[in-house]
Amino acid sequence: MPASPASPRTGPAGWELQDGAFSMRVSVSSVRDALSPGLLAGARSVGVVAALVAVLAGAGTPGLILTGVLAFGLVTSIVSYLRLVLLARELVIRITTDSLSVEDGALPPRSWRLTEVERVLIAHDGAPARVRIDAAGRRQRWTIGQLYRHNAIEPFIEAVPEEVRSRLLEAGLDGGTRMHRGIRVSDFRRS
Structure with a gap:
């Protein structure tokens, strides 16, 4: 069943703390599709x-x-x-103290231990806005900014909370948030 089209945005996607897990919901699509x-x-x-x-x-x-x-x-x-x-759908990323799970409406929900995660990349702003997760030998990418064709550099995803950053660092991923050509990018990689 096709997903519903992207709904109008009212602000950047935020992180929420629920039952000890941080979750983020954002409208995404796949360039490959x-x-x-x-x-x-x-x-x-x-x-x-x-x-x-x-x-x-x-x-x-x-x-x-x-x-x-x-x-x-x-x-x-x-x-x-x-x-x-038309193929846009809601991506939900959930990070607990020891796991990362993804639900995007196109495939069944997936979950990995944080020790299996090799990379988490979030480009927060403008047309380059995207999410990439490499885990257990599999790479998954979603685009956000290409759904909204304009040249303004506006935030699509809020900054990664300090608690999420700490969980990723404790799991052995190195990195953090930096500015790259005026775009805020959070990149965590296993060394």
Whole structure:
């Protein structure tokens, strides 16, 4: 069953403490799902058809190449953005003293001991906003900022609470929060 489209935001996603666990809920999507091989093949076909129409209209080689590339780019950008928004779902990350669990509506809920987590990356602000979790040999990525097409650098996720940072550091992950090109990034990696 497809997830509901992204709802309008009212502020950055926050962290909540419930029963000793910190949880964060945010609307996310997957670029991999939006840019499927079928979409790229369809856009390529539209580009070829547009180039053929340009040839029939008497365009030279530069004109047919430009027409094909522009048609491919237009179809890819518009349809992938629509798919990003339509496939958006709620991501819930829950961190206890010894585990990290993820529920995103696309796959069954997953949970790992903090000692199995290899990396937690959260880009908090603007178009680069995303979440990445590497655990037990598996990498999972979700995009946030690409759901909201604008150039402003606004926060989508609040800062990682000190207690969550402490739990990750105690589990053997190194890192913290830093500014990178005006974007706040929290990156914790196992060394």
